[in-house]
Amino acid sequence: MKDDFVPDVVISRLPLYLQELNHLAKEGLHTVSSKVMAARLGTTAAQIRKDLSYFGGFGKQGSGYQIYDLIEQLQKILNMDHVWQVVVVGAGDLGRALTHYQGFASQGIEIVALFDVDPKLVGTQVGSIAVRHVDEMEDELKNLGIKIAILTVPGGVAQEVAEKLVKFGVRAILNYAPVSLMLPEEVHVQHIDPVPHIQKMMYYL
Amino acid sequence: MKDDFVPDVVISRLPLYLQELNHLAKEGLHTVSSKVMAARLGTTAAQIRKDLSYFGGFGKQGSGYQIYDLIEQLQKILNMDHVWQVVVVGAGDLGRALTHYQGFASQGIEIVALFDVDPKLVGTQVGSIAVRHVDEMEDELKNLGIKIAILTVPGGVAQEVAEKLVKFGVRAILNYAPVSLMLPEEVHVQHIDPVPHIQKMMYYL
16 A cells, blocks of 8 residues: 655645545535545645555546545555554643644544643643643653654754654654754654745735 | 746745745855755755746856845745734634744734634733734724734634634635635635644654
8 A cells, every 4th residue: 555655745635635535524425526626625636636546546537536435545544543642742822722622533643641841830731631741751652652742842942852752752743843853864843833824825915 | 026827836835945044044154055955944956946946046056045135035025025914813722822922023924913702811911912802803904904814713613703804804814723714716825734744744654
């Protein structure tokens, strides 16, 4: 099923296809054409067909994709066959917002711990999760075998905290801190920053 | 300077180039090659040269780009020659985090108002900004001529609030709500959702 030569940009688009297919399924549809998918995602039918062709032939000429079947295939490709436990480091407003974000559970993502250094935050609750001191991070990450972390600490300490996470076994970091992280190549980093998104829109205004 | 036929995906990359150039300038550099830029951004030198060529010839063969000059040009292209006033709608954890986000000011983005409907939130302060009731949104947006809004309301009301924003003159929405917005074509929407970013990394784990 997996092909090491799938371009990274194709992998980036698979979660968006999955998201749209989930919307379509919720609307009660069972099949969808690449054309309709493309219109809803602001891309082209050719792009969707080409992206999916890396993983074998989904859909039949003329009859479109079986939505539930394609959802299942994409979930397999994206390793969503089990729940991924994720920790959040940084219990400020953003860390707390992400800890009780409603969109994770249905996508197989479970926030299991939230860490901070601030004595005013350590011990407070965010929903069912208690904020714990970063000193407890090593044990927790190693015990649970955590591979994915969300980083919402201030920019000045992000690199240092990220290096600790990697030392404790984390291999994927969703970085909300406003800095670029320098980490070993085998660690996957995705940077979420509102600024480039707003600047892109400025261009068109 | 501007070309209507620049692909949207090229525009998406300009803010990332600008960000990296700002980092390089902070590190004290004055020139940079497309090769070094590419290595730092995880892309190719050819991609960067091709993207920038849409806007005319920057940089000289062999001597690279003048960093300060290229920053200035990119800022012009992205309409950063003046400060853009932006409102945040939704004063939950995420809305508050964005309202006091430190990365906006240096990029010409000023958060000028924060709105919510929750009587427990209206009247509270987030830094120097007071949370105001959404009923005051129309006057504020029209008076200030606001074109850009950040939406951090619950998914169930996002569409309705977005339509109001558009009615009051907003033309670009950064959407953090976990739903797709259906808006007139002339309104620019960027969707920020942590789920696809995490799912993309799952593929590689």
